[in-house]
Amino acid sequence: MKMTELFGRPSKTEGTDYATASHRFLTQAGYIRESTAGRYYLLPLGLKVHEKIAGVVRKHMDATGAQELVMPVLHPLSLWQETNRTTTTGFELMRVKDRRDFEFALGGTAEEMAVDLVRKFNISYKDLPFNIYQFSMKFRDEMRARGGLLRVREFVMKDAYSFSTEAQFKKIYQEMWEAYRAIFEELGLKVDVVAADNGYIGGEYCHEFISESPVGESRYFVDQRSNYAAHEDVATFQVDYKNLDEEFKALQEVDAVRGTTMEDGVKLHNLPLWQQTKDVVFFDEATKRYVLALIRGDFDVNETKLQHVANVYELRMATDEEVRDDLGSERGFVSPVGMVKRGNKTGYPVVIVADSSIRTVHNMYGGANKKNRDLVNINIDRDWKPDLEGDIALAQPGMLSRDGGELIERRGIEVGNIFQLGYHYTDLMHDAEYTDDKGQRQKYYMGCYGIGIGRTMAAIVESYHDDKGITWPENIAPFRVQLITLGTSEAVRAQAEELYFILTAAEVSVLYDNRDMRPGEKFADADLVGTPHRVVISEKTVTAGTYEYKQRTEPEAKQLKKEELLKLLGA
């Protein structure tokens, strides 16, 4: 491709204020251009890279036996109503009506569509397991698009859906895990495989493939001594025992003229923070229940974990008025001891959830459900009983992982995920069944597996760039060679045309910068575009009978004979 003919050439004046390297360089180099916020044109250069990435994904998906197909973009909304997803999706669904008032969802993910397709066929146990996937445009009505291709409203996702028995599932999950590792390895992208939250679906198998990057939105922890890696939502840690050798003392109510913070408690009682109870009052709008979460004073409540332990997915903080008027307590002085079972005014139930860390301390202190009154020597079981108990603690950097190493905090870009769906969709959707070997109808067990192609492209740029532009891995670059002429003499032009012809004939892809521009500008554009190899032809090289060659990532150019150059480029 000659640069003079390329649609969407580099432009240094574009995107100079973009915050992330991928957004800036992909825009400046002519890979992408914004239409409206979060919706991008993939220009010819960008589409080439995008399709190479998709090709790698396809290759490894096919190798697992997964089968590619394509589903409609407009999903009958009735399917999403069948699974209650019109209100419960994490992303905002876009809806559209046709002229006959038939309502559709713009596909965000396609679990329902996959089930609806599969149930059109008579599937027997002999057909299981199988895995179907597609590359298709997905729509997310994100409140904020950001970072170019990092968070968009419209993008191509490879989404796969596996159908199997429950017993078969673990193997499929492992195969997809391995396929994903192979995909990102071939793409040159180092990823952490991070245990993540499965949302309201639950289940133990849910992993995100995250490319570490300071511009990523995913926060997670790793234990570098082991393979442990977990999203902040689900990270666990070892809880140390405190004063368990201390004898139980008598519960006592005392005056406590203090502020409402944890620090105020520490100061007043002159006792460690960890000995204080942290009492957080939530309200769940879905089930209309108060949730009083109890945790050791030096820890924080992890709302995601709390949701799963208490099965509450529409949590908000209770208001001061609710705490005072309905629960008869006082913010900053809330206590499980003597807490009402139901709201005094509303009658809404109160569920007390204790974090396991409560059992690592004796003789805790905390509020007494009255302003300026505290309790000391509070002990679980003796003075109060939780309704539910479990791990609802938020991990912090420096804590010890279950494997014994220190938890290191990382940020990164989620480029893929694999996800146990279990019976969630097959329970909610009718006829999502196969015939087993005894002729009985059985529900499928499902998994789903996504990779965002554009976001992966952005993540690669975040990993492969310097201050001048992109430094593509060889197999993803839109062209392998950038051929640059300096000056407009006929000898230079003729030699360049010859080399362009030879390389192209040998199927070495070349972006031939034949423009009449200053050398500095052409070099800068080559660095921006980021092809792995650069060849310069000038009066000087023609005279010397050499070719100036430079790798994108090497600082210095060298002069090569023609045969050396062709050999090096594999032509």
Next chain:
Amino acid sequence: MKMTELFGRPSKTEGTDYATASHRFLTQAGYIRESTAGRYYLLPLGLKVHEKIAGVVRKHMDATGAQELVMPVLHPLSLWQETNRTTTTGFELMRVKDRRDFEFALGGTAEEMAVDLVRKFNISYKDLPFNIYQFSMKFRDEMRARGGLLRVREFVMKDAYSFSTEAQFKKIYQEMWEAYRAIFEELGLKVDVVAADNGYIGGEYCHEFISESPVGESRYFVDQRSNYAAHEDVATFQVDYKNLDEEFKALQEVDAVRGTTMEDGVKLHNLPLWQQTKDVVFFDEATKRYVLALIRGDFDVNETKLQHVANVYELRMATDEEVRDDLGSERGFVSPVGMVKRGNKTGYPVVIVADSSIRTVHNMYGGANKKNRDLVNINIDRDWKPDLEGDIALAQPGMLSRDGGELIERRGIEVGNIFQLGYHYTDLMHDAEYTDDKGQRQKYYMGCYGIGIGRTMAAIVESYHDDKGITWPENIAPFRVQLITLGTSEAVRAQAEELYFILTAAEVSVLYDNRDMRPGEKFADADLVGTPHRVVISEKTVTAGTYEYKQRTEPEAKQLKKEELLKLLGA
């Protein structure tokens, strides 16, 4: 691919009542499955064929120097408002709002998006001409979907947009014409290149590529003696002269107690149909004008031609009341002689449009704008004057083309079109300009070029099938060979596995029907799926040391030695 592992196997019980061969066979053989009306899943078999067709289209587009990119699916509605297309598109636009009340159109075609992209760049005359294209999902809110992939509401279209000077346009158009011919030739699809109507955009260059088929929706005429082919909307024909040697006689009003049809006039006056005037009264809602169309009695008015001649694009028939109360005339007795210039009640103008055929007859007869009164010896210019004159006549089979041959009527499936846009979009959209060699800003001249991939797939099946199923051309078939085992003996299985391995290793694609089913069913499925080559392995062939081979389109199978078979299949 083993048939036991294929998702979406043949099913004879599906789609038995579908009216078109492509709908029925593509469904039964497992290529497509309907989601909601006009929206289809492309199953693994179907996607393979779809992508092969897209590959052929891409190859020939790239060969012309056109550059592939991808545009967003959701178009800012503001762009469509810039060109008034929210109301004037031929297809019904689907709209969707996001959570911030920003309104989008679901892309139906992408002229505005292409212009909006191009105007983001500084384009100079040196960059012209260029042609950008994409494969992307298009949405049409069709009132009626029909015929499987023949008329759908959601489909992949290859749409290209050329930007050039006016002088450069004709060459680009010719190149695209040639590319399209090459594409359909490689796809094995015979097409007629048919002059078509350019709608409100006008211009002389507009052609549809139509695959002749009785199930197609496009009606057109060809002159088999020449290359002339034209859509019924625009077809022209030679008008024969009638009684031009007859002297002009005096205009006379006579009693005419008759019905209101043309035949009633013929009977009453005992004169030829062609001598009668046909007077058709329309009303144009856009410009609020009556349009009185005059044509020779043996011809019919072509509304598309009338639209262009009179520049009226929202025509409807005038009502009896309008004719009587506003125009002071009477249905069945309308005449241009003495017709009011404006409606008596509304004041709306009346435009009289004469078809050129009026000038092939002298002394016409027709109504007198009063019930049961006729005029005889009506002559144009002497007795009435048209406001506009031109070709507004509808061609009919058997008429003579401009090239002298008989017009033959054909029906077919429009699989592609090429289309002169001229300055239509660049006039309506701001900044749709390039810088010319004198530094002046100039508007682009545009063309657009579409191919529906799914419809092309259906058209191929309409051309390539028999009563048992599909008979794919070799280069489009999802697999080249269908390998069938009969019986379940170990010897049969082993030989089949060996052949499957050899062919697959030689990159001859094989659909291996390893199912334990009756021979008749397996043969029927093979015919349905329509791979070009069928190989059967049975106890008989194993014993004989041969392979049973049959071409899909040949009636008889033959026994081949292994070497013969492999050679024949190119392995």
